Amino acid sequence: MAVLGLGLIGGSLLLRLANLQVSAIGYDADPATRAAVAERLGAGAMAAELASAIEGADLVVLAVPLPAVPVVLSALADVGYRGLLTDVTSVKDPVRALVSTELAGARWVGGHPMAGTESSGYGAADADLLDGCAWALCLDDETALDDWLAVARWVLEVGGRVTPLTSEEHDTAVARISHLPHVVAAALTIGAADEPVGAAALGLAAGSFRDATRVAATRVALTAAMCGGNALAVTAELDALIHRLTEARQRLTAPDPMSALADWLEDARAIRAHWPPPGAKAGLGLDRDTLLALGRAGGYLTAIHETSAEAVRPPT
């Protein structure tokens, strides 16, 4: 197994695999990162070149930012890689398109562990980062079910909860619950500093500002790649948000704004106070439709057996 790119996610993954004593080799384009990983995990855990990391692997994990994906795909094409391929990029349809042009016929199963933070780089990596995280795994029309199940078993081994979705469904969902919050965090942050009140506002700002804007501190290249790489879906979600804020504005300007806001706020409270929803355990068949129905219902796999799976599904 090879992990290509050893930033926050790839680095955490390699540390996790080392803890699990799963044989894996890492590679990063940055010599300082390679040196840091080799010092921690031993020289045998680190390839000096991309091609040597790939050589002999039967599962390659792309853990590079979206703009670097084509370079790695081209390296995989050069060595004629035929094994399983997954990735941890925060958008899936663009990766799917790149794979289909750069590495046609690849056994790619797109993945996205929902484990990002405002920190990035190997310095922030942590063997426990991926433990228990929601991990979207794309089951597209062209995905071979056996390949999907093989990668899903590996994700479970690493400690993730497997959510089956199509690439398009994934991109719409994360536009809404991850990319949009990043855009909003940036807008709230820029707005907070706006003078003449900016300095006083930033001086008074406390918990609600801290949490609402935490991800605005993320490395710009990462946020730009994930929002820009999913621009159509993020734009649609942004339009829906602006529409919703405009409705809130109408309530704020009503004759009795407190009453006008109350039922709208109650809708939000009822959802947020019950998130994450409590799940019920369920047994499951391993066919494509059953798996996708689970992911669409907000559920996830916890174990995969020979012909069945165990899952957790929110109440409907």
Added chain:
Amino acid sequence: MAVLGLGLIGGSLLLRLANLQVSAIGYDADPATRAAVAERLGAGAMAAELASAIEGADLVVLAVPLPAVPVVLSALADVGYRGLLTDVTSVKDPVRALVSTELAGARWVGGHPMAGTESSGYGAADADLLDGCAWALCLDDETALDDWLAVARWVLEVGGRVTPLTSEEHDTAVARISHLPHVVAAALTIGAADEPVGAAALGLAAGSFRDATRVAATRVALTAAMCGGNALAVTAELDALIHRLTEARQRLTAPDPMSALADWLEDARAIRAHWPPPGAKAGLGLDRDTLLALGRAGGYLTAIHETSAEAVRPPT
């Protein structure tokens, strides 16, 4: 000293005062809360009626939600209260207006400790909640400086950092860094659940959604009172946010959205990565203009002496 209203803030305050062995008596309209406090702090810490709590106090702290403020002011008027009066409500101009009509001539110094959470009620009270919190204290044209300094010394004793602002400046600042984030959290939460993608989105949602929407779980009456009670300022901030999100939309729909987003995201990152700003210690005179200039610059008082004060001020 009397603390009227023993929810999250008032309850935490009474627990804190008990820890500091400062003599204080509490009152809450809810009998169950009164019983819980009396059990914890002793019957002597609790008044059975509002009037008996006020009797003999030389500092009254209003810690009731905004809609209950008139009732308490009217009780203070009934007993002819002449001592210092402060409050912990999240809006100040509406309280100022109520005081001027219900309790003309009162020695009111409006306060707002920035220590709210998504929890509420005495059950969530914590003696350490107010420790080190930013505590806005209103220095309006009609505020007697000696009264302001007396309340400021008390806030420092309780553990707060005193930020001098006018009521209007306070309301604009908190509209931006507290009330607006509450409205946005509600809008993001309602939007996240929107079908057909809602269940999958809520199932995948992780850190950025969790933090962006945390305060949407707040008790509706509190959020409605603070946003509705500050509706003009919140509406202005909401308009500015919608404008900013519309700019972000233009960048998202540019030919190269990643590049178009990058410098905008960098503006946000530069602000958020340096928040809270590092402060430098400064000595300070105790005149009105000097104090307000400190608060407007995002600074706060840490100690008040006979004729001078110590402060922390962000670099300009």
